[in-house]
Amino acid sequence: MQVQEAPGVGSGFADIDWSTPWFTQFAARGERWQQAALQSHAALLAEMNADALAMRQRTGRSQRLAFIAQDDLPPGAAYEAHIASTGCVPTRHNLHDFFNGSMWFAFPRIKAALNARQSAAIDVLGVGPTRGGVRDTLTLFDENALLFACADPALSAALRGFDWQTLLVAQRDAWGARCEVRCFGHALLEKLIAPFKACTGHAWIVDVPSEYFEWGAATRDAWLDESVSTALLGTEALTSRMFAPLPVLGIPGWWPENEAPAFYEDASVFRAGRRTR
Known part of the structure; x- marks a missing residue:
């Protein structure tokens, strides 16, 4: 069945084919998130946060995982450092951030490790025009x-x-x-x-x-x-x-x-x- 997007909803969510080998591993949660994303950004964030609360996920510095709108990221705050210090993942209403959020549930320890290493590097080097070799690899x-x-x-x-x-x-x-x-x-x-x-x-x-x-x-x-x-x-x-x-x-x-x-x-x-x- 073809999923229809509501007018004004970010493009692409209806195009996810959960039967493909690269998506099927995330389908159980993903299909539910997809339906929320097709409604609105707020509905998607609510669904993601309900799962985060139920699963008790943690970020790189053991903060409770939550998802916020990108506009709620304070001016000048570094993305990874903000996640590490607050647990809040700035999330846009697009496929890129939809799949990023999915990984916090599919492989939560890997995501937390990446966040821990990124935020530690920012602590040492700050946020400059280049990330440096380790941050580039991460x-x-x-x-x-x-x-x-x-x-x-x-x-x-x-x-x-x-x-x-x-x-x-x-x-x-x-x-x-x-x-x-x-x-x-x-x-x-x-x-x-x-x-x-x-x-x-x-x-x-x-x-x-x-x-x-x-x-x-x-x-x-x-x-x-x-x-x-x-x-x-x-x-x-x-x-x-x-x-x-x-x-x-x-x-x-x-x-x-x-x-x-x-x-x-x-x-x-x-x-x-x-x-x-």
Whole structure:
């Protein structure tokens, strides 16, 4: 059924297809939020805050999570510092902030860790014209990360080495059995409203035990949330080199056209990358 947007409502909310692999993991809560967003900004904030109250979520400095209108952010206040000190997440009536809010519930520990690291960096360096290397990496994670959960070192090596034929063609049967992906970056999710072949996420590789793939989805997500948040808090020298690019529509089972091996022959998308260096 096509969802209709009310006149004057921010565009895009009706375009979310919850059946797609990148959105379906958030559908249970997302469909409810979507209906609120189609009503008004106030209705969306009320729904988000009701969930935050019920779930007792916390931000980077253990403040109770809440969502406020962007206009309620005090003049001159830094976004991440405000969240850390008050628990209040400034939220606009758009898809970008809708998906950002979703991540506070899908992976609350990761979001809190990102906020803690960002606010700590602001405490030290202030808010300048550039974020610096660590804050840039944290922002890249927040905006564009994929969580690549993998129990097979050979597959992780293939991803790091841009060996697309091994990872996505020869070892297709490994997906769901020895590796899988969760979307995290809210800007990436926004782009996937209208997916295109070159849409690429920054994969954060998570080594998981083999029994991981025997667990239910909720247990897997909780394990990823704990593991990745611990890594983000415990790794001092975060750099963008810690990610591996992964074209989202190339993930086996995520796009009908990638059933044909020829899909991966497009060198403008599935690039040789650092293997040539």
